[in-house]
Amino acid sequence: MSFLEVKNLDITYKTRKEDIVASHNVEFTLKKGEILGVVGESGSGKSTIANAIINLIDPPGEITSGSIKLDGQELCKNENLIKKTRGKKIGFVFQDPQTSLNPLFTIKDQLIETIQTHLNLDYSEALERSIQLLSEVGIENAEKRIEDYPHQFSGGMRQRVVIALAISCEPDLLIADEPTTALDVSIQFQILKLLKDLTKKRNLAVIIITHDMGVIAETTDKVIVMRYGIIVEQGPTQELLTNPKSLEAKSLVISVPPTNKKIKRFKLISPDGKEISDNSIKITKDIIQTWGVRENNNKRLLSFNNVTKIFNEGSFFIETSDPKIVKALHDVSFDLYEGETLGLVGESGSGKSTIAKIITGLVKPTQGNIAYYDDSLYDKNFNFLNSKNKGEIQMIFQDPYSSLNPRFKVKDIIAEPLKFYQKNPTQDELIKDIYDLIDIVGMSRKSLDRYPHEFSGGQRQRISIARSLATRPRLLICDEPTSALDVSIQAQILNLLKDIQDELHLTMLFISHDLPVIRQMCNRIIVLKNGIICESNESESLFDNPKHDYTKELINLMPKIESIV
């Protein structure tokens, strides 16, 4: 008999206007020692199911029908039993280790409190057990570190503590909701390995919820693919990934950027199940006419010379020569040539976004020189000179939910840079330009009269791209443009960016922590660590023959969907 049995589970969010079905007729089983992956696009109801098992669905959501049986006991609508089960039999690991630990208590307090709530142990026994748990999840010097507060741990360490908390009462079921999404690649690898080891050692049943197909491929035994609250396909991981049957599973698998080779375009699946491979956008000739044809002469477009950036310059007492101060960028230099795509890759805190901000003038450099063609972008006192690039440097941002002003209609968002750069355009010219731009990014003209909140993340990112094209840029900086998006949407946006680049002869600086994506998008790659350039090479040779140890580590550790396919 299976350890966990979910049958006919229906969850509905009742709002004032309508009832939203978050999951419908969900059925699956899980044995001990098995890892189940739940995958799907955002809003597909993955987390809702996990929350339903521990009965933590936010109101107004509720379980309308179905049953959840753990070890033969019915959990649904059995508040008393769930209270005893939650924490003791079921452990939970949340996405963000920054917020899932209480910052006001030491790790010791939090562990002992949990243990004593569920197990009948006295203080010293609980303490001993806590130390043992911390060493088990790989925290060195556990006797000492247990006295620390959460902020004294790094993100990966904190996630280990959260896992220690989750397994502290010897649960039989562990639910991990996007356990590695907030973490860097190398730490993600360690955490996933830890979860796998614990599963074997303690004979746990584990549910991992994720949108990352690489994580699924590397860790899970079984997979559930969800869409709109319905399970569209489930089966053993290997079988599902190599031979997906449903459209949704196919589109998820096919859109994943391959890690071992470079492809020309990302594959997409159209609603009728066929592969889309042709150029999906119809770039109007009009825009090339209005822009004038631009040739790429392999000229140097941007030079970034010996730039150092120190944050917290407000203080009088900081000496730039002091070896102890943290430099966000340390003597970074690179050149960018017309028509190429340069990738910046690195973990969080490596300074890749700082480079983008310095080029666009959002942050001043502390030292160094940045030149656009032959003009320096900063004056002697490091004041940004806006007139030097005439809007030809534009940026696409990471978070599609905050990069559009919620009070502006799409029309006005796109019109704003147009009005600013074309002196007094007539209404007809303006509308024609707006239509051109919205056509390029593949959205309907009807969307112009709507507000940003009416669009999905991918659509917002398209609007964002249209806005950045309005100033007729030469250099487009993409700062993690798809990291907030689902795999299939990511493929669409990346294809769009490639097409736009080809048609409009753009130069791109592509920033990402996602190595497969970088590999597909870039000609040349710079690997950054702690504000220092580790390695810089043509992308194929960098992936095939990494020289620097750090690059090797990154490439080895990235989750690979090919590992089982």
Add this chain to the structure above:
Amino acid sequence: MLLSQTYNKLKDTDIGYSFLNSKLAIFSLSIFIIIVICSFFAELVAPYDPFDPINISLMDAFIPPVWSEGGDVKFLLGTDQQGRDMLSTMIYGARISLIVGFSSILFAMFLGVFLGITSGYIGGRYEIIVMRLTDVQLTIPSILMALLVDGIARAIISKSLHDEMSIYVLIFAIGISEWPQFARVTRASTLVEKNKEYVSAARIIGLSNLYIMFKHILPNILRPVLVIATIGLALAIITESTLSFLGVGVPPTTPSLGTLIRFGNNFLFSGEWWITFFPAIFLVILALSINLLGDWMRDALNPKLKKR
């Protein structure tokens, strides 16, 4: 037809829905609107014009409200020491109170929002100066501040002009004591908004800072400002009344609610309670209805408290 359409539209928005489901909000808004309409159309609503000498007769002085002994049907709420009808005087007085309240809160809002948004956005030394200024300002009680302004104004403006100018002085005095609230809230919201990516995008396009501040950021931070403005309006009306009660507010020839309470206060212990009681109750109802409206608005505009 049109009315039902607007009703349905209103019901469709979140704030409209919340409003129509809050009896307290509907009730207090109705009271507030009734008071505003009555006082601004005082000439049509009030039974008498209390400032027209034809209507005033000393013979009618100290007539109690209609339901007590010696009351007169002509004067529903009785008369004051000059024989003016209390109800009419109160309606006219509320007009002065509301004008002063609205204008001073508008003045405070403009000043506070401007200083708050610029200091939040520009930062640096300018921000430090503005914020310390608000700190200093907040240590001085608003009544004291208003008294100070009034005192200075009296010293500067000649006596003959003073009565004419006094209403503007009052607006300035109350406004200047209320702006720090606006500056603080605006600055805090600006700090949140300016780190959002749409502001970065606007900067990269090359738009000017003033344009970004007032076209991009301002519309996004207006909600909390509106909430304080509503609650501040009640406070401003009370401050005005307090100042008038102390005799430094509007001149006695154009009495506000506070002035009426002050006049009545002289007769409170000689049995003519109605002269001070009715204006006071009127003031309480006015301030309470605005405050309840502000409370509701604060909850309704707070997404964290949103139900369904």
